[in-house]
Every structure is written in structure tokens, then in C-alpha cells.
Amino acid sequence: MSERTQKRSQVADVDRSLYDFTYSEEGYERYDDGLTPEIVRAISAKKDEPEWMLNMRLAALDTYHAKEMAPNWGPSIAGLDMDHISTYVSPRTNQAKNWDDVPDDIKNTFERLGIPEAERESLAGVGAQYDSEIVYHNMREDVAKSGVVYTTIEDALHDPEWEPVVRQYFGKLIPPADHKFAALHYAVWSGGSFVYVPAGVTVDYPLQSYFRLNAEGAGQFEHTLIIVEEGADLHFIEGCSAPKYYEANLHAGAVELFVKDGARLRYSTIENWSKNMYNLNTKRARVGADAKMEWVSGSFGSHVSYLYPTTILQGDRGQCEFTGITFAGATQDLDTGCKVILNGADTTASVDTKSISKDGGCNTFRSSVVVGRKAANARATVSCQSLMLDDISRSDTIPAMDVRNATANVGHEATIGRISDDTILYLMSRGCSEAEARTMVVGGFANPVSKELPLEYAVEMNNLIKLEMEGAIG
Amino acid sequence: MSHKLLSVQGICAGTEDKPILHDVSMELDSKETHVLMGPNGAGKSTLGRVIMGDPTYDVTSGGIVFDGEDITDQAADKRSLAGIFLSYQAPVEVPGVPLYSYLRTITQKRPELKMTARKFRNRVGEIAEQLDMDSSFLTRELNVGFSGGEKKKIEMLQLLLLRPKLAILDETDSGLDVDALSVVSRGIEAYRSECDGALLIITHNTRILERLTVDRTHVMVQGRLVAEGPGSLIDDIDAHGFVQFERASEDGGAA
Numbered sequence: 001m002s003e004r005t006q007k008r009s010q011v012a013d014v015d016r017s018l019y020d021f022t023y024s025e026e027g028y029e030r031y032d033d034g035l036t037p038e039i040v041r042a043i044s045a046k047k048d049e050p051e052w053m054l055n056m057r058l059a060a061l062d063t064y065h066a067k068e069m070a071p072n073w074g075p076s077i078a079g080l081d082m083d084h085i086s087t088y089v090s091p092r093t094n095q096a097k098n099w100d101d102v103p104d105d106i107k108n109t110f111e112r113l114g115i116p117e118a119e120r121e122s123l124a125g126v127g128a129q130y131d132s133e134i135v136y137h138n139m140r141e142d143v144a145k146s147g148v149v150y151t152t153i154e155d156a157l158h159d160p161e162w163e164p165v166v167r168q169y170f171g172k173l174i175p176p177a178d179h180k181f182a183a184l185h186y187a188v189w190s191g192g193s194f195v196y197v198p199a200g201v202t203v204d205y206p207l208q209s210y211f212r213l214n215a216e217g218a219g220q221f222e223h224t225l226i227i228v229e230e231g232a233d234l235h236f237i238e239g240c241s242a243p244k245y246y247e248a249n250l251h252a253g254a255v256e257l258f259v260k261d262g263a264r265l266r267y268s269t270i271e272n273w274s275k276n277m278y279n280l281n282t283k284r285a286r287v288g289a290d291a292k293m294e295w296v297s298g299s300f301g302s303h304v305s306y307l308y309p310t311t312i313l314q315g316d317r318g319q320c321e322f323t324g325i326t327f328a329g330a331t332q333d334l335d336t337g338c339k340v341i342l343n344g345a346d347t348t349a350s351v352d353t354k355s356i357s358k359d360g361g362c363n364t365f366r367s368s369v370v371v372g373r374k375a376a377n378a379r380a381t382v383s384c385q386s387l388m389l390d391d392i393s394r395s396d397t398i399p400a401m402d403v404r405n406a407t408a409n410v411g412h413e414a415t416i417g418r419i420s421d422d423t424i425l426y427l428m429s430r431g432c433s434e435a436e437a438r439t440m441v442v443g444g445f446a447n448p449v450s451k452e453l454p455l456e457y458a459v460e461m462n463n464l465i466k467l468e469m470e471g472a473i474g
Numbered sequence: 475m476s477h478k479l480l481s482v483q484g485i486c487a488g489t490e491d492k493p494i495l496h497d498v499s500m501e502l503d504s505k506e507t508h509v510l511m512g513p514n515g516a517g518k519s520t521l522g523r524v525i526m527g528d529p530t531y532d533v534t535s536g537g538i539v540f541d542g543e544d545i546t547d548q549a550a551d552k553r554s555l556a557g558i559f560l561s562y563q564a565p566v567e568v569p570g571v572p573l574y575s576y577l578r579t580i581t582q583k584r585p586e587l588k589m590t591a592r593k594f595r596n597r598v599g600e601i602a603e604q605l606d607m608d609s610s611f612l613t614r615e616l617n618v619g620f621s622g623g624e625k626k627k628i629e630m631l632q633l634l635l636l637r638p639k640l641a642i643l644d645e646t647d648s649g650l651d652v653d654a655l656s657v658v659s660r661g662i663e664a665y666r667s668e669c670d671g672a673l674l675i676i677t678h679n680t681r682i683l684e685r686l687t688v689d690r691t692h693v694m695v696q697g698r699l700v701a702e703g704p705g706s707l708i709d710d711i712d713a714h715g716f717v718q719f720e721r722a723s724e725d726g727g728a729a
Binding site for chain 1 (some may be wrong): 526527528529530549550551553554555558559560562565566568569570571576579580583584615616632636
């Protein structure tokens with residue numbers, strides 16, 4: 001059995017050529033591996049940061065060294081040796097506003113991933129990060145005119161108008177002491193996005209940031225800070241990928257989302273990190289009264305993931321919808337989930353997740369619903385469906401509920417299923433090969449999630465499923 | 475035997491722990507309509523599935539030749555592409571797969587059915603109308619949430635779209651109300667006239683056969699074909715039931 005699995009995963013690796021290409025790091029600025037105050041100071045100095053930010057970094061580094069990992073939490077990350085991770089690798093280029101100014105190797109990378117095309121077609125703005133720095137950032141003029149700001153945190157820090165705003169919000173939703181890797185993130189963060197949507201403004205097209213980690217044995221620590229003011233409306237998309245290496249790579253980003261009263265934010269993610277990646281990412285949203293937070297998440301890559309986007313429904317009548325899918329193949333152990341804290345009255349949360357496991361891949365889904373004492377009539381439903389494609393894979397569901405208001409209504413539903421022989425026979429007897437039949441069933445299972453994605457991402461997700469499934473059949 | 479469309483030659487088949495079919499032989503020619511009758515549990519559906527290539531059943535001896543080719547060891551998809559179609563008694567639901575794109579996919583598997591997207595759309599619309607199907611069906615997921623009668627219509631829709639050389643209809647009439655039955659009968663008629671197809675109709679009641687000209691009737695009891703005759707054999711069964719054959723089968727078993 002294991003020999004067969006081995007063979008399968010090799011086939012899958014070959015098929016990932018779309019994402020598995022690398023360019024030389026020659027001429028790039030790469031900081032020494034490991035974590036010291038000197039490295040943190042160097043990163044801060046390079047960014048010419050205000051002193052409060054440097055102090056925050058240094059304090060976070062102390063916190064990182066002081067904090068223990070939670071014992072026995074999820075899949076092992078013993079393969080991650082921070083002494084061998086470079087926390088800062090900068091491509092030698094300045095941020096470009098014009099695509100032609102981006103260096104060729106980087107430009108080729110993003111063009112192969114379809115990034116500028118997507119911008120031309122259906123986006124209000126695009127950012128692209130390569131290793132530790134944003135290399136391209138641009139936004140449509142009409143969107144900029146409406147007062148929307150879409151830039152890097154570094155640039156916002158150098159703008160006297162926005163520096164106080166960053167200072168007001170940065171690290172407030174995810175404090176550096178939140179957990180060990182949050183502390184790490186704040187010590188060495190670099191790149192990411194700052195988005196500000198003024199009150200009442202609806203951004204008609206999505207903004208998109210794409211994160212590419214090209215360097216071997218490096219970490220990516222981007223910080224995304226989004227503020228959607230009262231009554232405003234935004235759809236933000238993030239995409240992530242990396243080529244496959246033998247050395248471990250680390251992604252420890254942080255996403256802080258502030259959704260003010262009456263506002264709506266949709267945050268979509270397609271993550272396809274390579275299978276040597278430790279994806280220890282933290283995402284959190286605070287939602288005001290009558291506001292709505294929508295998460296759409298597709299996770300295909302990484303060796304190990306710890307990912308539990310959290311929504312705090314602070315105001316009355318706030319809403320949270322979470323739609324997600326994870327796909328774990330050979331060598332993948334994905335510990336994901338969703339946490340919702342309902343503090344306001346009449347708040348609602350609806351969590352709908354799916355997981356697919358194959359070739360010995362492991363999926364663990366954790367949900368946590370906390371209903372506060374003041375959350376009268378709060379309603380939350382959590383649904384988790386798992387699909388197992390063979391006997392060597394694994395899928396676990398760990399729900400937790402903490403309900404402190406008697407008028408709340410909380411429900412949880414979990415199912416684990418397999419593809420039935422009858423379904424395969426049905427599709428084969430209409431002319432589909434076995435591989436096509438399985439791909440069709442898995443695609444159908446994922447359909448409720450891909451339906452929520454913009455078209456080009458839905459297409460990408462379906463392609464990823466096909467890639468994974470073809471690899472599985474060999 | 476290569477001139478026959480389907481030739482089942484002395485098939486013994488069953489699951490790992492249970493033999494079901496015993497030395498079954500049957501021949502069926504192009505454009506012919508055959509009926510396979512027999513009491514519940516006789517093995518009729520198993521024969522249909524064995525001809526289609528359901529891997530649940532092992533063929534321990536005998537063989538199947540279709541259109542001049544030995545298909546005994548072929549997988550179901552190869553048999554489907556060669557022109558065999560099995561309409562299931564209880565078609566499975568496939569969540570998340572839109573019916574329309576599914577139909578497009580299975581049509582595109584067949585080079586002989588190559589057509590433009592527009593022509594395909596028209597063709598599907600045409601068949602849906604023939605079968606009294608609301609076109610809103612097409613945006614729904616494959617068989618999901620459909621009633622028994624609607625599922626049978628979707629089977630008929632695929633039959634008329636794929637134009638197989640042989641259609642095996644497994645209890646297509648079971649559980650249908652009068653209206654649905656008449657639509658399905660119309661579908662079968664259209665298949666015969668438009669596609670020049672051969673039919674093997676598996677049923678245990680004779681209602682669906684009233685409007686069809688049947689060329690041959692086969693009777694199966696306890697996994698054996700115990701009688702074969704012209705279409706008029708159906709009237710006999712209608713009048714006297716399967717008891718006569720069951721007795722014959724028991725005698726045969728004792729001999």
C-alpha cells in the first residue's frame with residue numbers, strides 16, 4: 001500500500017508543473033537564517049520604520065522566544081527549524097505601478113499564474129508579493145478617486161495621513177502575544193496590504209493580492225490590514241502559491257479585518273502552497289452592528305496548516321458566513337477550522353465547510369462557536385462534510401461550543417462519506433472513465449464552494465481538483 | 475455469432491459469496507425488442523448489470539460478445555462507448571454536478587456525436603420537450619432531489635441523447651404514475667424510431683409493453699432462463715403468472 005502511495009505522490013508532483021517553477025535568487029538580498037534582534041533591526045531599518053514599529057517588533061521577538069508551543073496541538077511541526085528559515089528575502093526591485101517595470105523573472109512568474117490578466121479583466125486593483133516584498137501594486141483610477149486606499153503597510157507608514165491609522169489598528173485584533181507564531185509574525189512581518197474603504201463606498205470589483213514565495217528555506221510574513229468603514233462594501237481576494245522545495249518553508253501571515261457598522265466584507269482565499277510549506281496563518285475579523293463578514297476559502301497546499309479564521313460579531317445583528325474547502329493529499333496534514341464569537345444580540349453565523357482526503361492525507365476540522373452573555377437570540381449553524389477517497393486517509397471533526405445565553409440557537413452537523421461504487425458505475429456506464437467519474441464527483445462535492453468564488457478562481461479551483469485527482473489515479 | 479448485436483454465451487456470474495446467474499445464454503439482434511421477465515429476485519437486474527459491466531459481479535464462466543467484439547473483460551465505460559446503455563432502476567444522485575454540463579461531458583466522449591455548443595443546446599431542448607421536461611431541470615444537479623418519475627425521465631433524456639445501439643431498461647416502469655409511464659413509453663418509442671436501437675426491457679409487469687411490439691420474450695427464474703418465446707408469451711404470463719415456470723425451474727433443479 002505504501003509503495004503505491006509513494007508512486008502516486010510522485011505522479012502528483014510531476015503534474016504540478018504549473019506551480020512548480022523557480023527562478024534563481026541571485027542578486028537578491030537574503031538575511032541570515034534564524035531569529036535575532038539584529039535581524040529584526042535590520043528589517044526595520046531597511047523599511048525606515050517609525051520607532052513604535054521597531055519597538056513592537058523587538059517586544060514581539062521577546063514574546064516569541066518566551067512563549068511555548070501549545071503542547072500536543074494538531075499535527076507536528078517538528079520539521080520546522082527556525083534556525084534554518086530566512087525571515088527576509090527581498091527581490092532587488094522597487095515596487096512598480098507599471099507591469100513593464102517588474103523584473104522579467106518575477107513578471108514571468110506572475111504571468112504564468114495569470115495575475116496581470118485577471119487585473120485587466122475583472123479587478124479593481126492588484127498587488128503582488130514576491131518573497132518578502134510587494135513588487136507590484138496598482139489600482140483603477142476611478143476606485144482611487146472614490147477615496148479607497150490600497151497600498152502596502154510600509155507605504156502607509158510613510159504617509160503622514162495614514163501612519164496614525166495604521167498605528168491605531170495594526171496588531172489590535174491579533175495581538176503579538178496571541179500565540180507563538182503571531183509573535184514571530186510581528187517580529188519579522190514584511191509586505192502585505194493596507195486597504196481602507198471610506199464610509200458608504202461600494203467597491204464594484206474585487207481587490208486582489210497574490211503572494212508568491214520563491215526562495216527556498218524562507219518564510220513569508222505578510223500583514224494584511226483592511227478597514228471597511230460604515231456602510232461600505234468590499235470584496236478582497238488573496239491567492240498564494242509556491243514551488244516545491246525539499247527544505248521547509250514557512251508562512252506566518254496575519255490578516256486583520258475591521259468591518260464597521262452596516263458594512264460588508266467578503267474575503268476570498270485560494271491557497272496552493274507547495275507541499276513543503278508550514279502554513280501557520282492567523283486571520284481575524286471584527287464585525288460591527290448590521291455588518292456582514294463573508295469568508296470563502298479554498299486550501300489545497302501546504303505540508304502542515306494551522307488555520308482558523310476567527311470572526312467576532314461585536315455589534316447587534318452582525319452576520320458571518322464561512323464557506324470553505326480543504327483538500328489534503330499525500331504528505332499533507334491540514335488542521336483547519338473556523339471560530340465565531342457572537343457577542344451582539346440577534347447575530348447570526350453560518351459555517352459550511354467541506355474537506356477531501358486522499359492518498360493518506362489528513363484533515364482535521366475544528367469549529368468553535370462562542371455565544372456571549374449579551375447575545376440574545378444569536379443563531380449559529382455549523383455544517384462539516386468530509387469526503388474520503390480511500391482507506392489510508394483520515395478526517396476528523398472537532399466541534400466546540402460555548403453558549404452563555406439561553407435564548408441562543410446553535411446547531412452542528414457533520415458527515416463523513418465516501419464515493420459510492422454505484423455512483424462510479426453510473427457515471428462509467430455513461431462513458432466516463434473511472435478517473436473522470438471520481439473527478440466529477442469530487443468536483444461536485446466542491447461545487448458549493450467554487451460557486452462562491454469569482455469565475456476565474458472557480459476555474460482555478462476546479463483545475464486544482466483535476467490536477468490532484470489525476471495525480472491520484474496515476 | 476458475430477452477426478448478432480448482443481450474444482450472451484453461457485454466463486455464470488455472482489458476487490464473491492453468492493452465485494446468481496447460471497449458464498445464461500441469450501441473443502439479440504439490431505433493432506429488436508426483447509423483454510426479460512421473471513419474479514422478484516430472479517436475477518434479471520443482475521443480468522442487465524453484468525451486460526453493462528458492473529464490477530460487483532464476477533463472471534466465472536461464459537462470455538459476452540457485443541457488436542462482434544468480446545467485451546467480457548471490458549470496463550463499463552468502454553462498453554458504454556461501444557453502444558450499450560443501461561437505464562437504472564434507481565439512478566444515483568450526484569450532488570454538485572449540474573445536469574446540463576454532465577450531459578455535455580458524456581456526449582463529448584463520443585466522436586460520432588460531435589456537435590457545436592449551440593446544436594447541443596437545441597438537441598437537449600428538443601428531447602426535453604419530447605419528454606415533457608421543464609427546461610429548469612437542466613440547471614439542477616444530476617438526479618438530486620428529483621422524484622422517481624423525474625429520474626426516469628432523465629434516464630430517457632440520456633438515452634435519446636447518446637443514441638446507443640442497445641438500451642437495457644431495468645424496471646424503468648416501476649413506481650411510475652400513469653402520466654410518467656406514458657412519457658417514458660413515448661421516450662422508448664422515440665428511441666426505436668429515431669435511433670434504430672435494440673431494446674432489452676427488464677420488467678415484472680406487462681403494462682409498459684402494451685404499446686410496444688415485442689420480438690422475443692425471455693423468462694428468468696432463480697438465475698436461469700427457463701423459457702423463451704415470441705412476444706405473445708407475455709399474454710400467457712399475464713394470464714397465468716410465473717408459477718408455471720417456477721415449477722419447471724424446480725424440476726430442472728432436481729434433474
